[in-house]
Amino acid sequence: MLQKPRGTRDFLPDEMERRRLIEERMRAVARRWGYREVCTPNFEYLELFTMKSGEEIIQEMYVFEDKSGRQLTLRPEVTASVLRMYVNEGRVLPKPIRWCYFADCFRYERPQKGRYRQFWQFGVELIGADTALADAEVIMLADDLLHTSGVEFDLHVGHLAPMKHILRDLPPDDHRMVMAHLDRHDPQALGHALEAKGLGDRTELLLALSECREIDEVFEIAGDVPERPRIEETFTILDSQGIRYRPNFGIARGLDYYTGMVFEAFAPNLGAENQILGGGTYRLAYLFGGDDAASCGFAVGFDRIMVSIGDFPLEYEPVVGVVCTPEARTRALEIARAFRKTGIRTEVDLMQRSLSAQLSHAARTADYAVVVGQRECEAGTVTLKNLHTGEQRETTLDDAVAEVMRFGRC
Numbered sequence: 001m002l003q004k005p006r007g008t009r010d011f012l013p014d015e016m017e018r019r020r021l022i023e024e025r026m027r028a029v030a031r032r033w034g035y036r037e038v039c040t041p042n043f044e045y046l047e048l049f050t051m052k053s054g055e056e057i058i059q060e061m062y063v064f065e066d067k068s069g070r071q072l073t074l075r076p077e078v079t080a081s082v083l084r085m086y087v088n089e090g091r092v093l094p095k096p097i098r099w100c101y102f103a104d105c106f107r108y109e110r111p112q113k114g115r116y117r118q119f120w121q122f123g124v125e126l127i128g129a130d131t132a133l134a135d136a137e138v139i140m141l142a143d144d145l146l147h148t149s150g151v152e153f154d155l156h157v158g159h160l161a162p163m164k165h166i167l168r169d170l171p172p173d174d175h176r177m178v179m180a181h182l183d184r185h186d187p188q189a190l191g192h193a194l195e196a197k198g199l200g201d202r203t204e205l206l207l208a209l210s211e212c213r214e215i216d217e218v219f220e221i222a223g224d225v226p227e228r229p230r231i232e233e234t235f236t237i238l239d240s241q242g243i244r245y246r247p248n249f250g251i252a253r254g255l256d257y258y259t260g261m262v263f264e265a266f267a268p269n270l271g272a273e274n275q276i277l278g279g280g281t282y283r284l285a286y287l288f289g290g291d292d293a294a295s296c297g298f299a300v301g302f303d304r305i306m307v308s309i310g311d312f313p314l315e316y317e318p319v320v321g322v323v324c325t326p327e328a329r330t331r332a333l334e335i336a337r338a339f340r341k342t343g344i345r346t347e348v349d350l351m352q353r354s355l356s357a358q359l360s361h362a363a364r365t366a367d368y369a370v371v372v373g374q375r376e377c378e379a380g381t382v383t384l385k386n387l388h389t390g391e392q393r394e395t396t397l398d399d400a401v402a403e404v405m406r407f408g409r410c
Contacts (some may be wrong), residue, residue, distance in 0.1 A: 007117025017314055019306060022149050023102055026122045026300070030100040033137070035124055038099045040081035046071040050082050051287050052257050062106050074106035075138065079297060080284065082125045087290030095128030095293075102302075110377065113307070115273055120302040127285070130294035132233035133314045135261040136241075137282060138232075138296045139298050142277055146265060147302065153276060156248035157263040160280075163249065164206050170197060182206065182252035188269035191294050209396045213325060218249050255333020257282045263298070267308035276304045318408040320346045320389075321362030325355060325373040332372050335382060338397055339370075344404055363387050368404055 004010055011019065027037065049057055057114045062074040075081055078101050090097055102122050105194060111117055122145075126138050139157060146153050174197060181190035191203040205221055212218045215235055219228055238245060251262045262280035270276070281299025286292045320339050324332035332348055339346040347366065355373075362369040371383040376394070384400040385392035386407075395403075 002115040003220065007111035008116075009116065009231070010362075014314065016236060018309075018312065020304075021314070022309070023122070023302070025148050025150075026145050027100070027102065028293075029148050030124060030141070033098070033144070035100040035126075038082065038085065038101055040075070040078060040085055040101070042104070043072050043074050044081055044084070046073045047315065048084055048288070049073060049076060052080060052284060060107055060109055062108050064131065076107050077105055077299065078103050078121055079125065079299065080288075081363070082123075082297075083127075083284040083290075084288050085126075086127055086293070087285055087288045090127070091290060096134065097125075098364040099127070099258050100124045106113070112273060114318070116303060121295060121299045122302050123299040124279075125295060125297035127295045128293050129296070132230045133237060134294075135230075135234045135296055136237035136268050136275070138279065138298060139238060139245075139261075139263055140241060140243055141297050142263070142265065142279065142300075143245075144369070146277065146305075148311070149305055151267055151305050152269065153265045153267050154266050155243070155245040155263065156244045156251060157235070157261070158247065158249040158251040159227065159261050160252075161225050161227035161231065161233075161260060162209055162218050163206065163252070165222050165225045166202055166209065167199075169203075170194075171201060174215055178206075182250065190220070206250075212249050215247060215248055218247070231261075257284060259283055261296070264340045267304065270304060270308050276301050277309065281358075292396065308409065310405040311403070317345055318404050319366040320344055320368045320370055320404055321358070321366035322346060322348045322370045323355060323358040323362060323369050324349070327374055328372045333376050335370055335372060335397060339404070342401055342405060343400070344408070359385075367407065370400060 027116065028039070033093055039280045041309050046063055048059070049061065057076070059074050064072055066072055077249070082099060082101065086097065096203065100123065102120065104118055105117055118158035122142060124138065126134055161395045163182070164175070167175060170178065172272060177193055178190065180191060187203070187207055191200065191208065194200050194203050195213055209218065209221050212221065215232060219225060225231070235247070248264075258280040260281040264275055266274045267276045277298055277300045279296070281296045283292055283294060283296065285295070336346045336348050349361070352362065359371075368385055369385040369387055371385060376382055380396070381394050382397055382400050383392055383394050383402060
């Protein structure tokens with residue numbers, strides 16, 4: 001018996017309905033903030049991702065060569081694709097551009113709970129606005145979106161400028177190495193790396209910075225950071241709007257193209273792999289042949305959101321099973337169509353079962369049975385049976401539809 005590929009999942013109807021419900025809540029929030037949905041290809045040229053993340057990312061991706069010898073990859077994330085699309089299609093659009101997406105992505109690594117080889121992201125990209133208010137809007141949208149999804153989370157907000165100011169004597173090419181140690185929370189490796197560069201005294205500053213929870217303390221440690229006014233303005237806006245967050249200037253982010261504000265969200269009930277959102281400000285468009293557009297965005301790990309939320313009751317929708325004799329089949333299809341037009345889930349027997357077998361099946365799958373035989377056809381009525389109480393009565397089709405609709409609102 002063939003099995004699904006490792007790191008992938010099958011979703012049965014109840015789980016799919018829960019996923020679609022949370023997905024639609026997220027879409028609705030993004031729409032309210034003015035963000036419109038876009039879609040990019042599932043696969044891109046490999047160069048799109050190696051240009052911003054280096055050749056080492058190849059081992060983490062599904063890379064393949066097409067029949068014409070082109071190097072392609074299944075997308076590992078969507079930000080690069082959206083910025084490529086902006087360069088190709090969106091540079092003439094009025095700024096700022098507010099886009100969102102919901103997409104499946106792919107990575108080649110050992111699967112874990114909440115971390116799969118095929119996974120889904122909901123993301124937002126704000127392109128063309130380079131202000132503290134733009135930074136704050138994206139954080140506030142992320143906060144609204146997570147609250148609406150129903151997940152419990154802790155939001156951390158920081159900025160890379162103090163960290164980069166401490167590392168100002170370090171060549172830019174070495175920043176990635178230092179950031180990686182910070183992102184992995186490995187102080188020993190960080191100390192060794194800076195010691196080798198003659199900057200061992202910066203280790204304690206960086207570690208102290210990551211422990212700061214007060215903005216003034218950040219600048220006491222980092223010194224005269226040129227971006228201080230914008231950082232303070234961003235935090236002031238968040239405070240004025242009642243956003244609950246923790247200042248965290250130790251956020252380094254695993255992706256090194258971030259340029260300023262960074263933020264992450266964590267679900268406390270997920271254990272070690274508890275990050276559910278990450279984002280910040282960045283500049284990527286120029287890498288893909290476009291202008292140097294300021295951008296800000298985030299991506300939500302949708303699968304981790306669903307694991308954190310867990311199972312929850314779905315809004316109840318009544319189900320009708322139409323039961324008929326052979327001579328009433330045409331009328332049964334007309335009755336089913338009438339129920340479906342009102343949005344009621346309705347099923348008709350497809351197996352040519354006997355009347356009693358149809359009723360037995362409906363009792364396992366439906367809330368009501370609508371029985372129609374020769375007598376009902378001649379009288380223009382239906383027999384409506386409540387499969388929970390056993391009560392039944394002969395009535396008009398309109399009355400039967402109305403009663404089922406009332407049941408659905410109970």
